[in-house]
Amino acid sequence: MLTRTDIETNMLPADGSPPVRWRISDGLIPYEAAIVEMEREVAAIASGEADELVWLLEHPPLYTAGTSADESDLIEPNRFPVFAAGRGGEYTYHGPGQRVVYVMLDLKRRRQDVRAYVAALEDVIIRTLDKMNVRGERREDRVGVWVRRPEKPLLADGGMAEDKIAALGIRLRKWVSFHGLSINVDPDLSHFSGIVPCGISAYGVTSLVDLGLPVTVGDVDVFLREAFEEVFGPATSDVVTVPETVV
Template identity: 30%
Template structure:
């Protein structure tokens, strides 16, 4: 992501990368090691994204929007809002009532975090992105203070009774995000 962003030119097409990571804790730029309670055998990786500590693992989708923000007239805060709104709108298609919170970026269902965000803006372009819990083992979250919040509950779609394949989740959420971004704007490549 960083290499792609560093090598971009003004005409480089935007991309959205879809990733399912192996088990890993990532510590953002604001991350404090005190929020990693017990990493155990899960690797801990320092990241240049914003935010605190989070967990990525099988059963979670991660979208990395690699965007030239100038093309969309977006700043960092507006991109965060757009990503949160995309997740909220997509979850709503399944009857899941979700919301963003002003005090803690991400998307929540009844105060349980279902999606985490962490971005980096470099040379007017975004990288890193949004992770949504679909059907995963949530126990690693007990080994950290998710996003720097002690005892923050987390949830996934499966726990809420919604069963959706990762491929379907990737495709549907990407479509919602693209619809929000591309209202009369340039094409974006899916990767």
């Protein structure tokens, strides 16, 4: 079986497909409201009533549990609200300074291949980081994107320390994707201590600012869109900013 590194990540749409809508929301969007909106959009995309959508937002501090979450990995259950996400994966944290990207694509127009889709999302993250001169890497036994930390102490097995900079968690319904990815730009990294992120305790968590890059979420959005279009094709030329009250 091919590794995710070897999988072809080109997920361009079929000829004649309209560009993907690219939505950016200001403020902190409540998780429950985001899920309601995402469910509405996914249903419309699946029925052919709406074009595909990528939605960029930030949440207030919270934890989400994926379908594989182990309750023992929720170390501080009363620290922040905890939501069952319905996506794949385990526990993760969302909060200010983290760019959350909900990706709602009709894979019937692209490739009906879940592994290729996950690898393509990882590729978008890696390309985004590369545009900021940060080397992100895949690990076959760990979903997400990782950065090496040679300045940190070696691991117990003698390996180089690595930190997670971006997480993935997806779900498909009628071959329409939802949920998506998150990139740590400048979140409060101490907030991750209330969980075992993605069920992995041997590695840490980092952010772009933690790595020394003086960037904002808005800066990252520019590179993120460029990377997305390289892998998935064109997005709408007009960025629609949706205030929290609309959601």
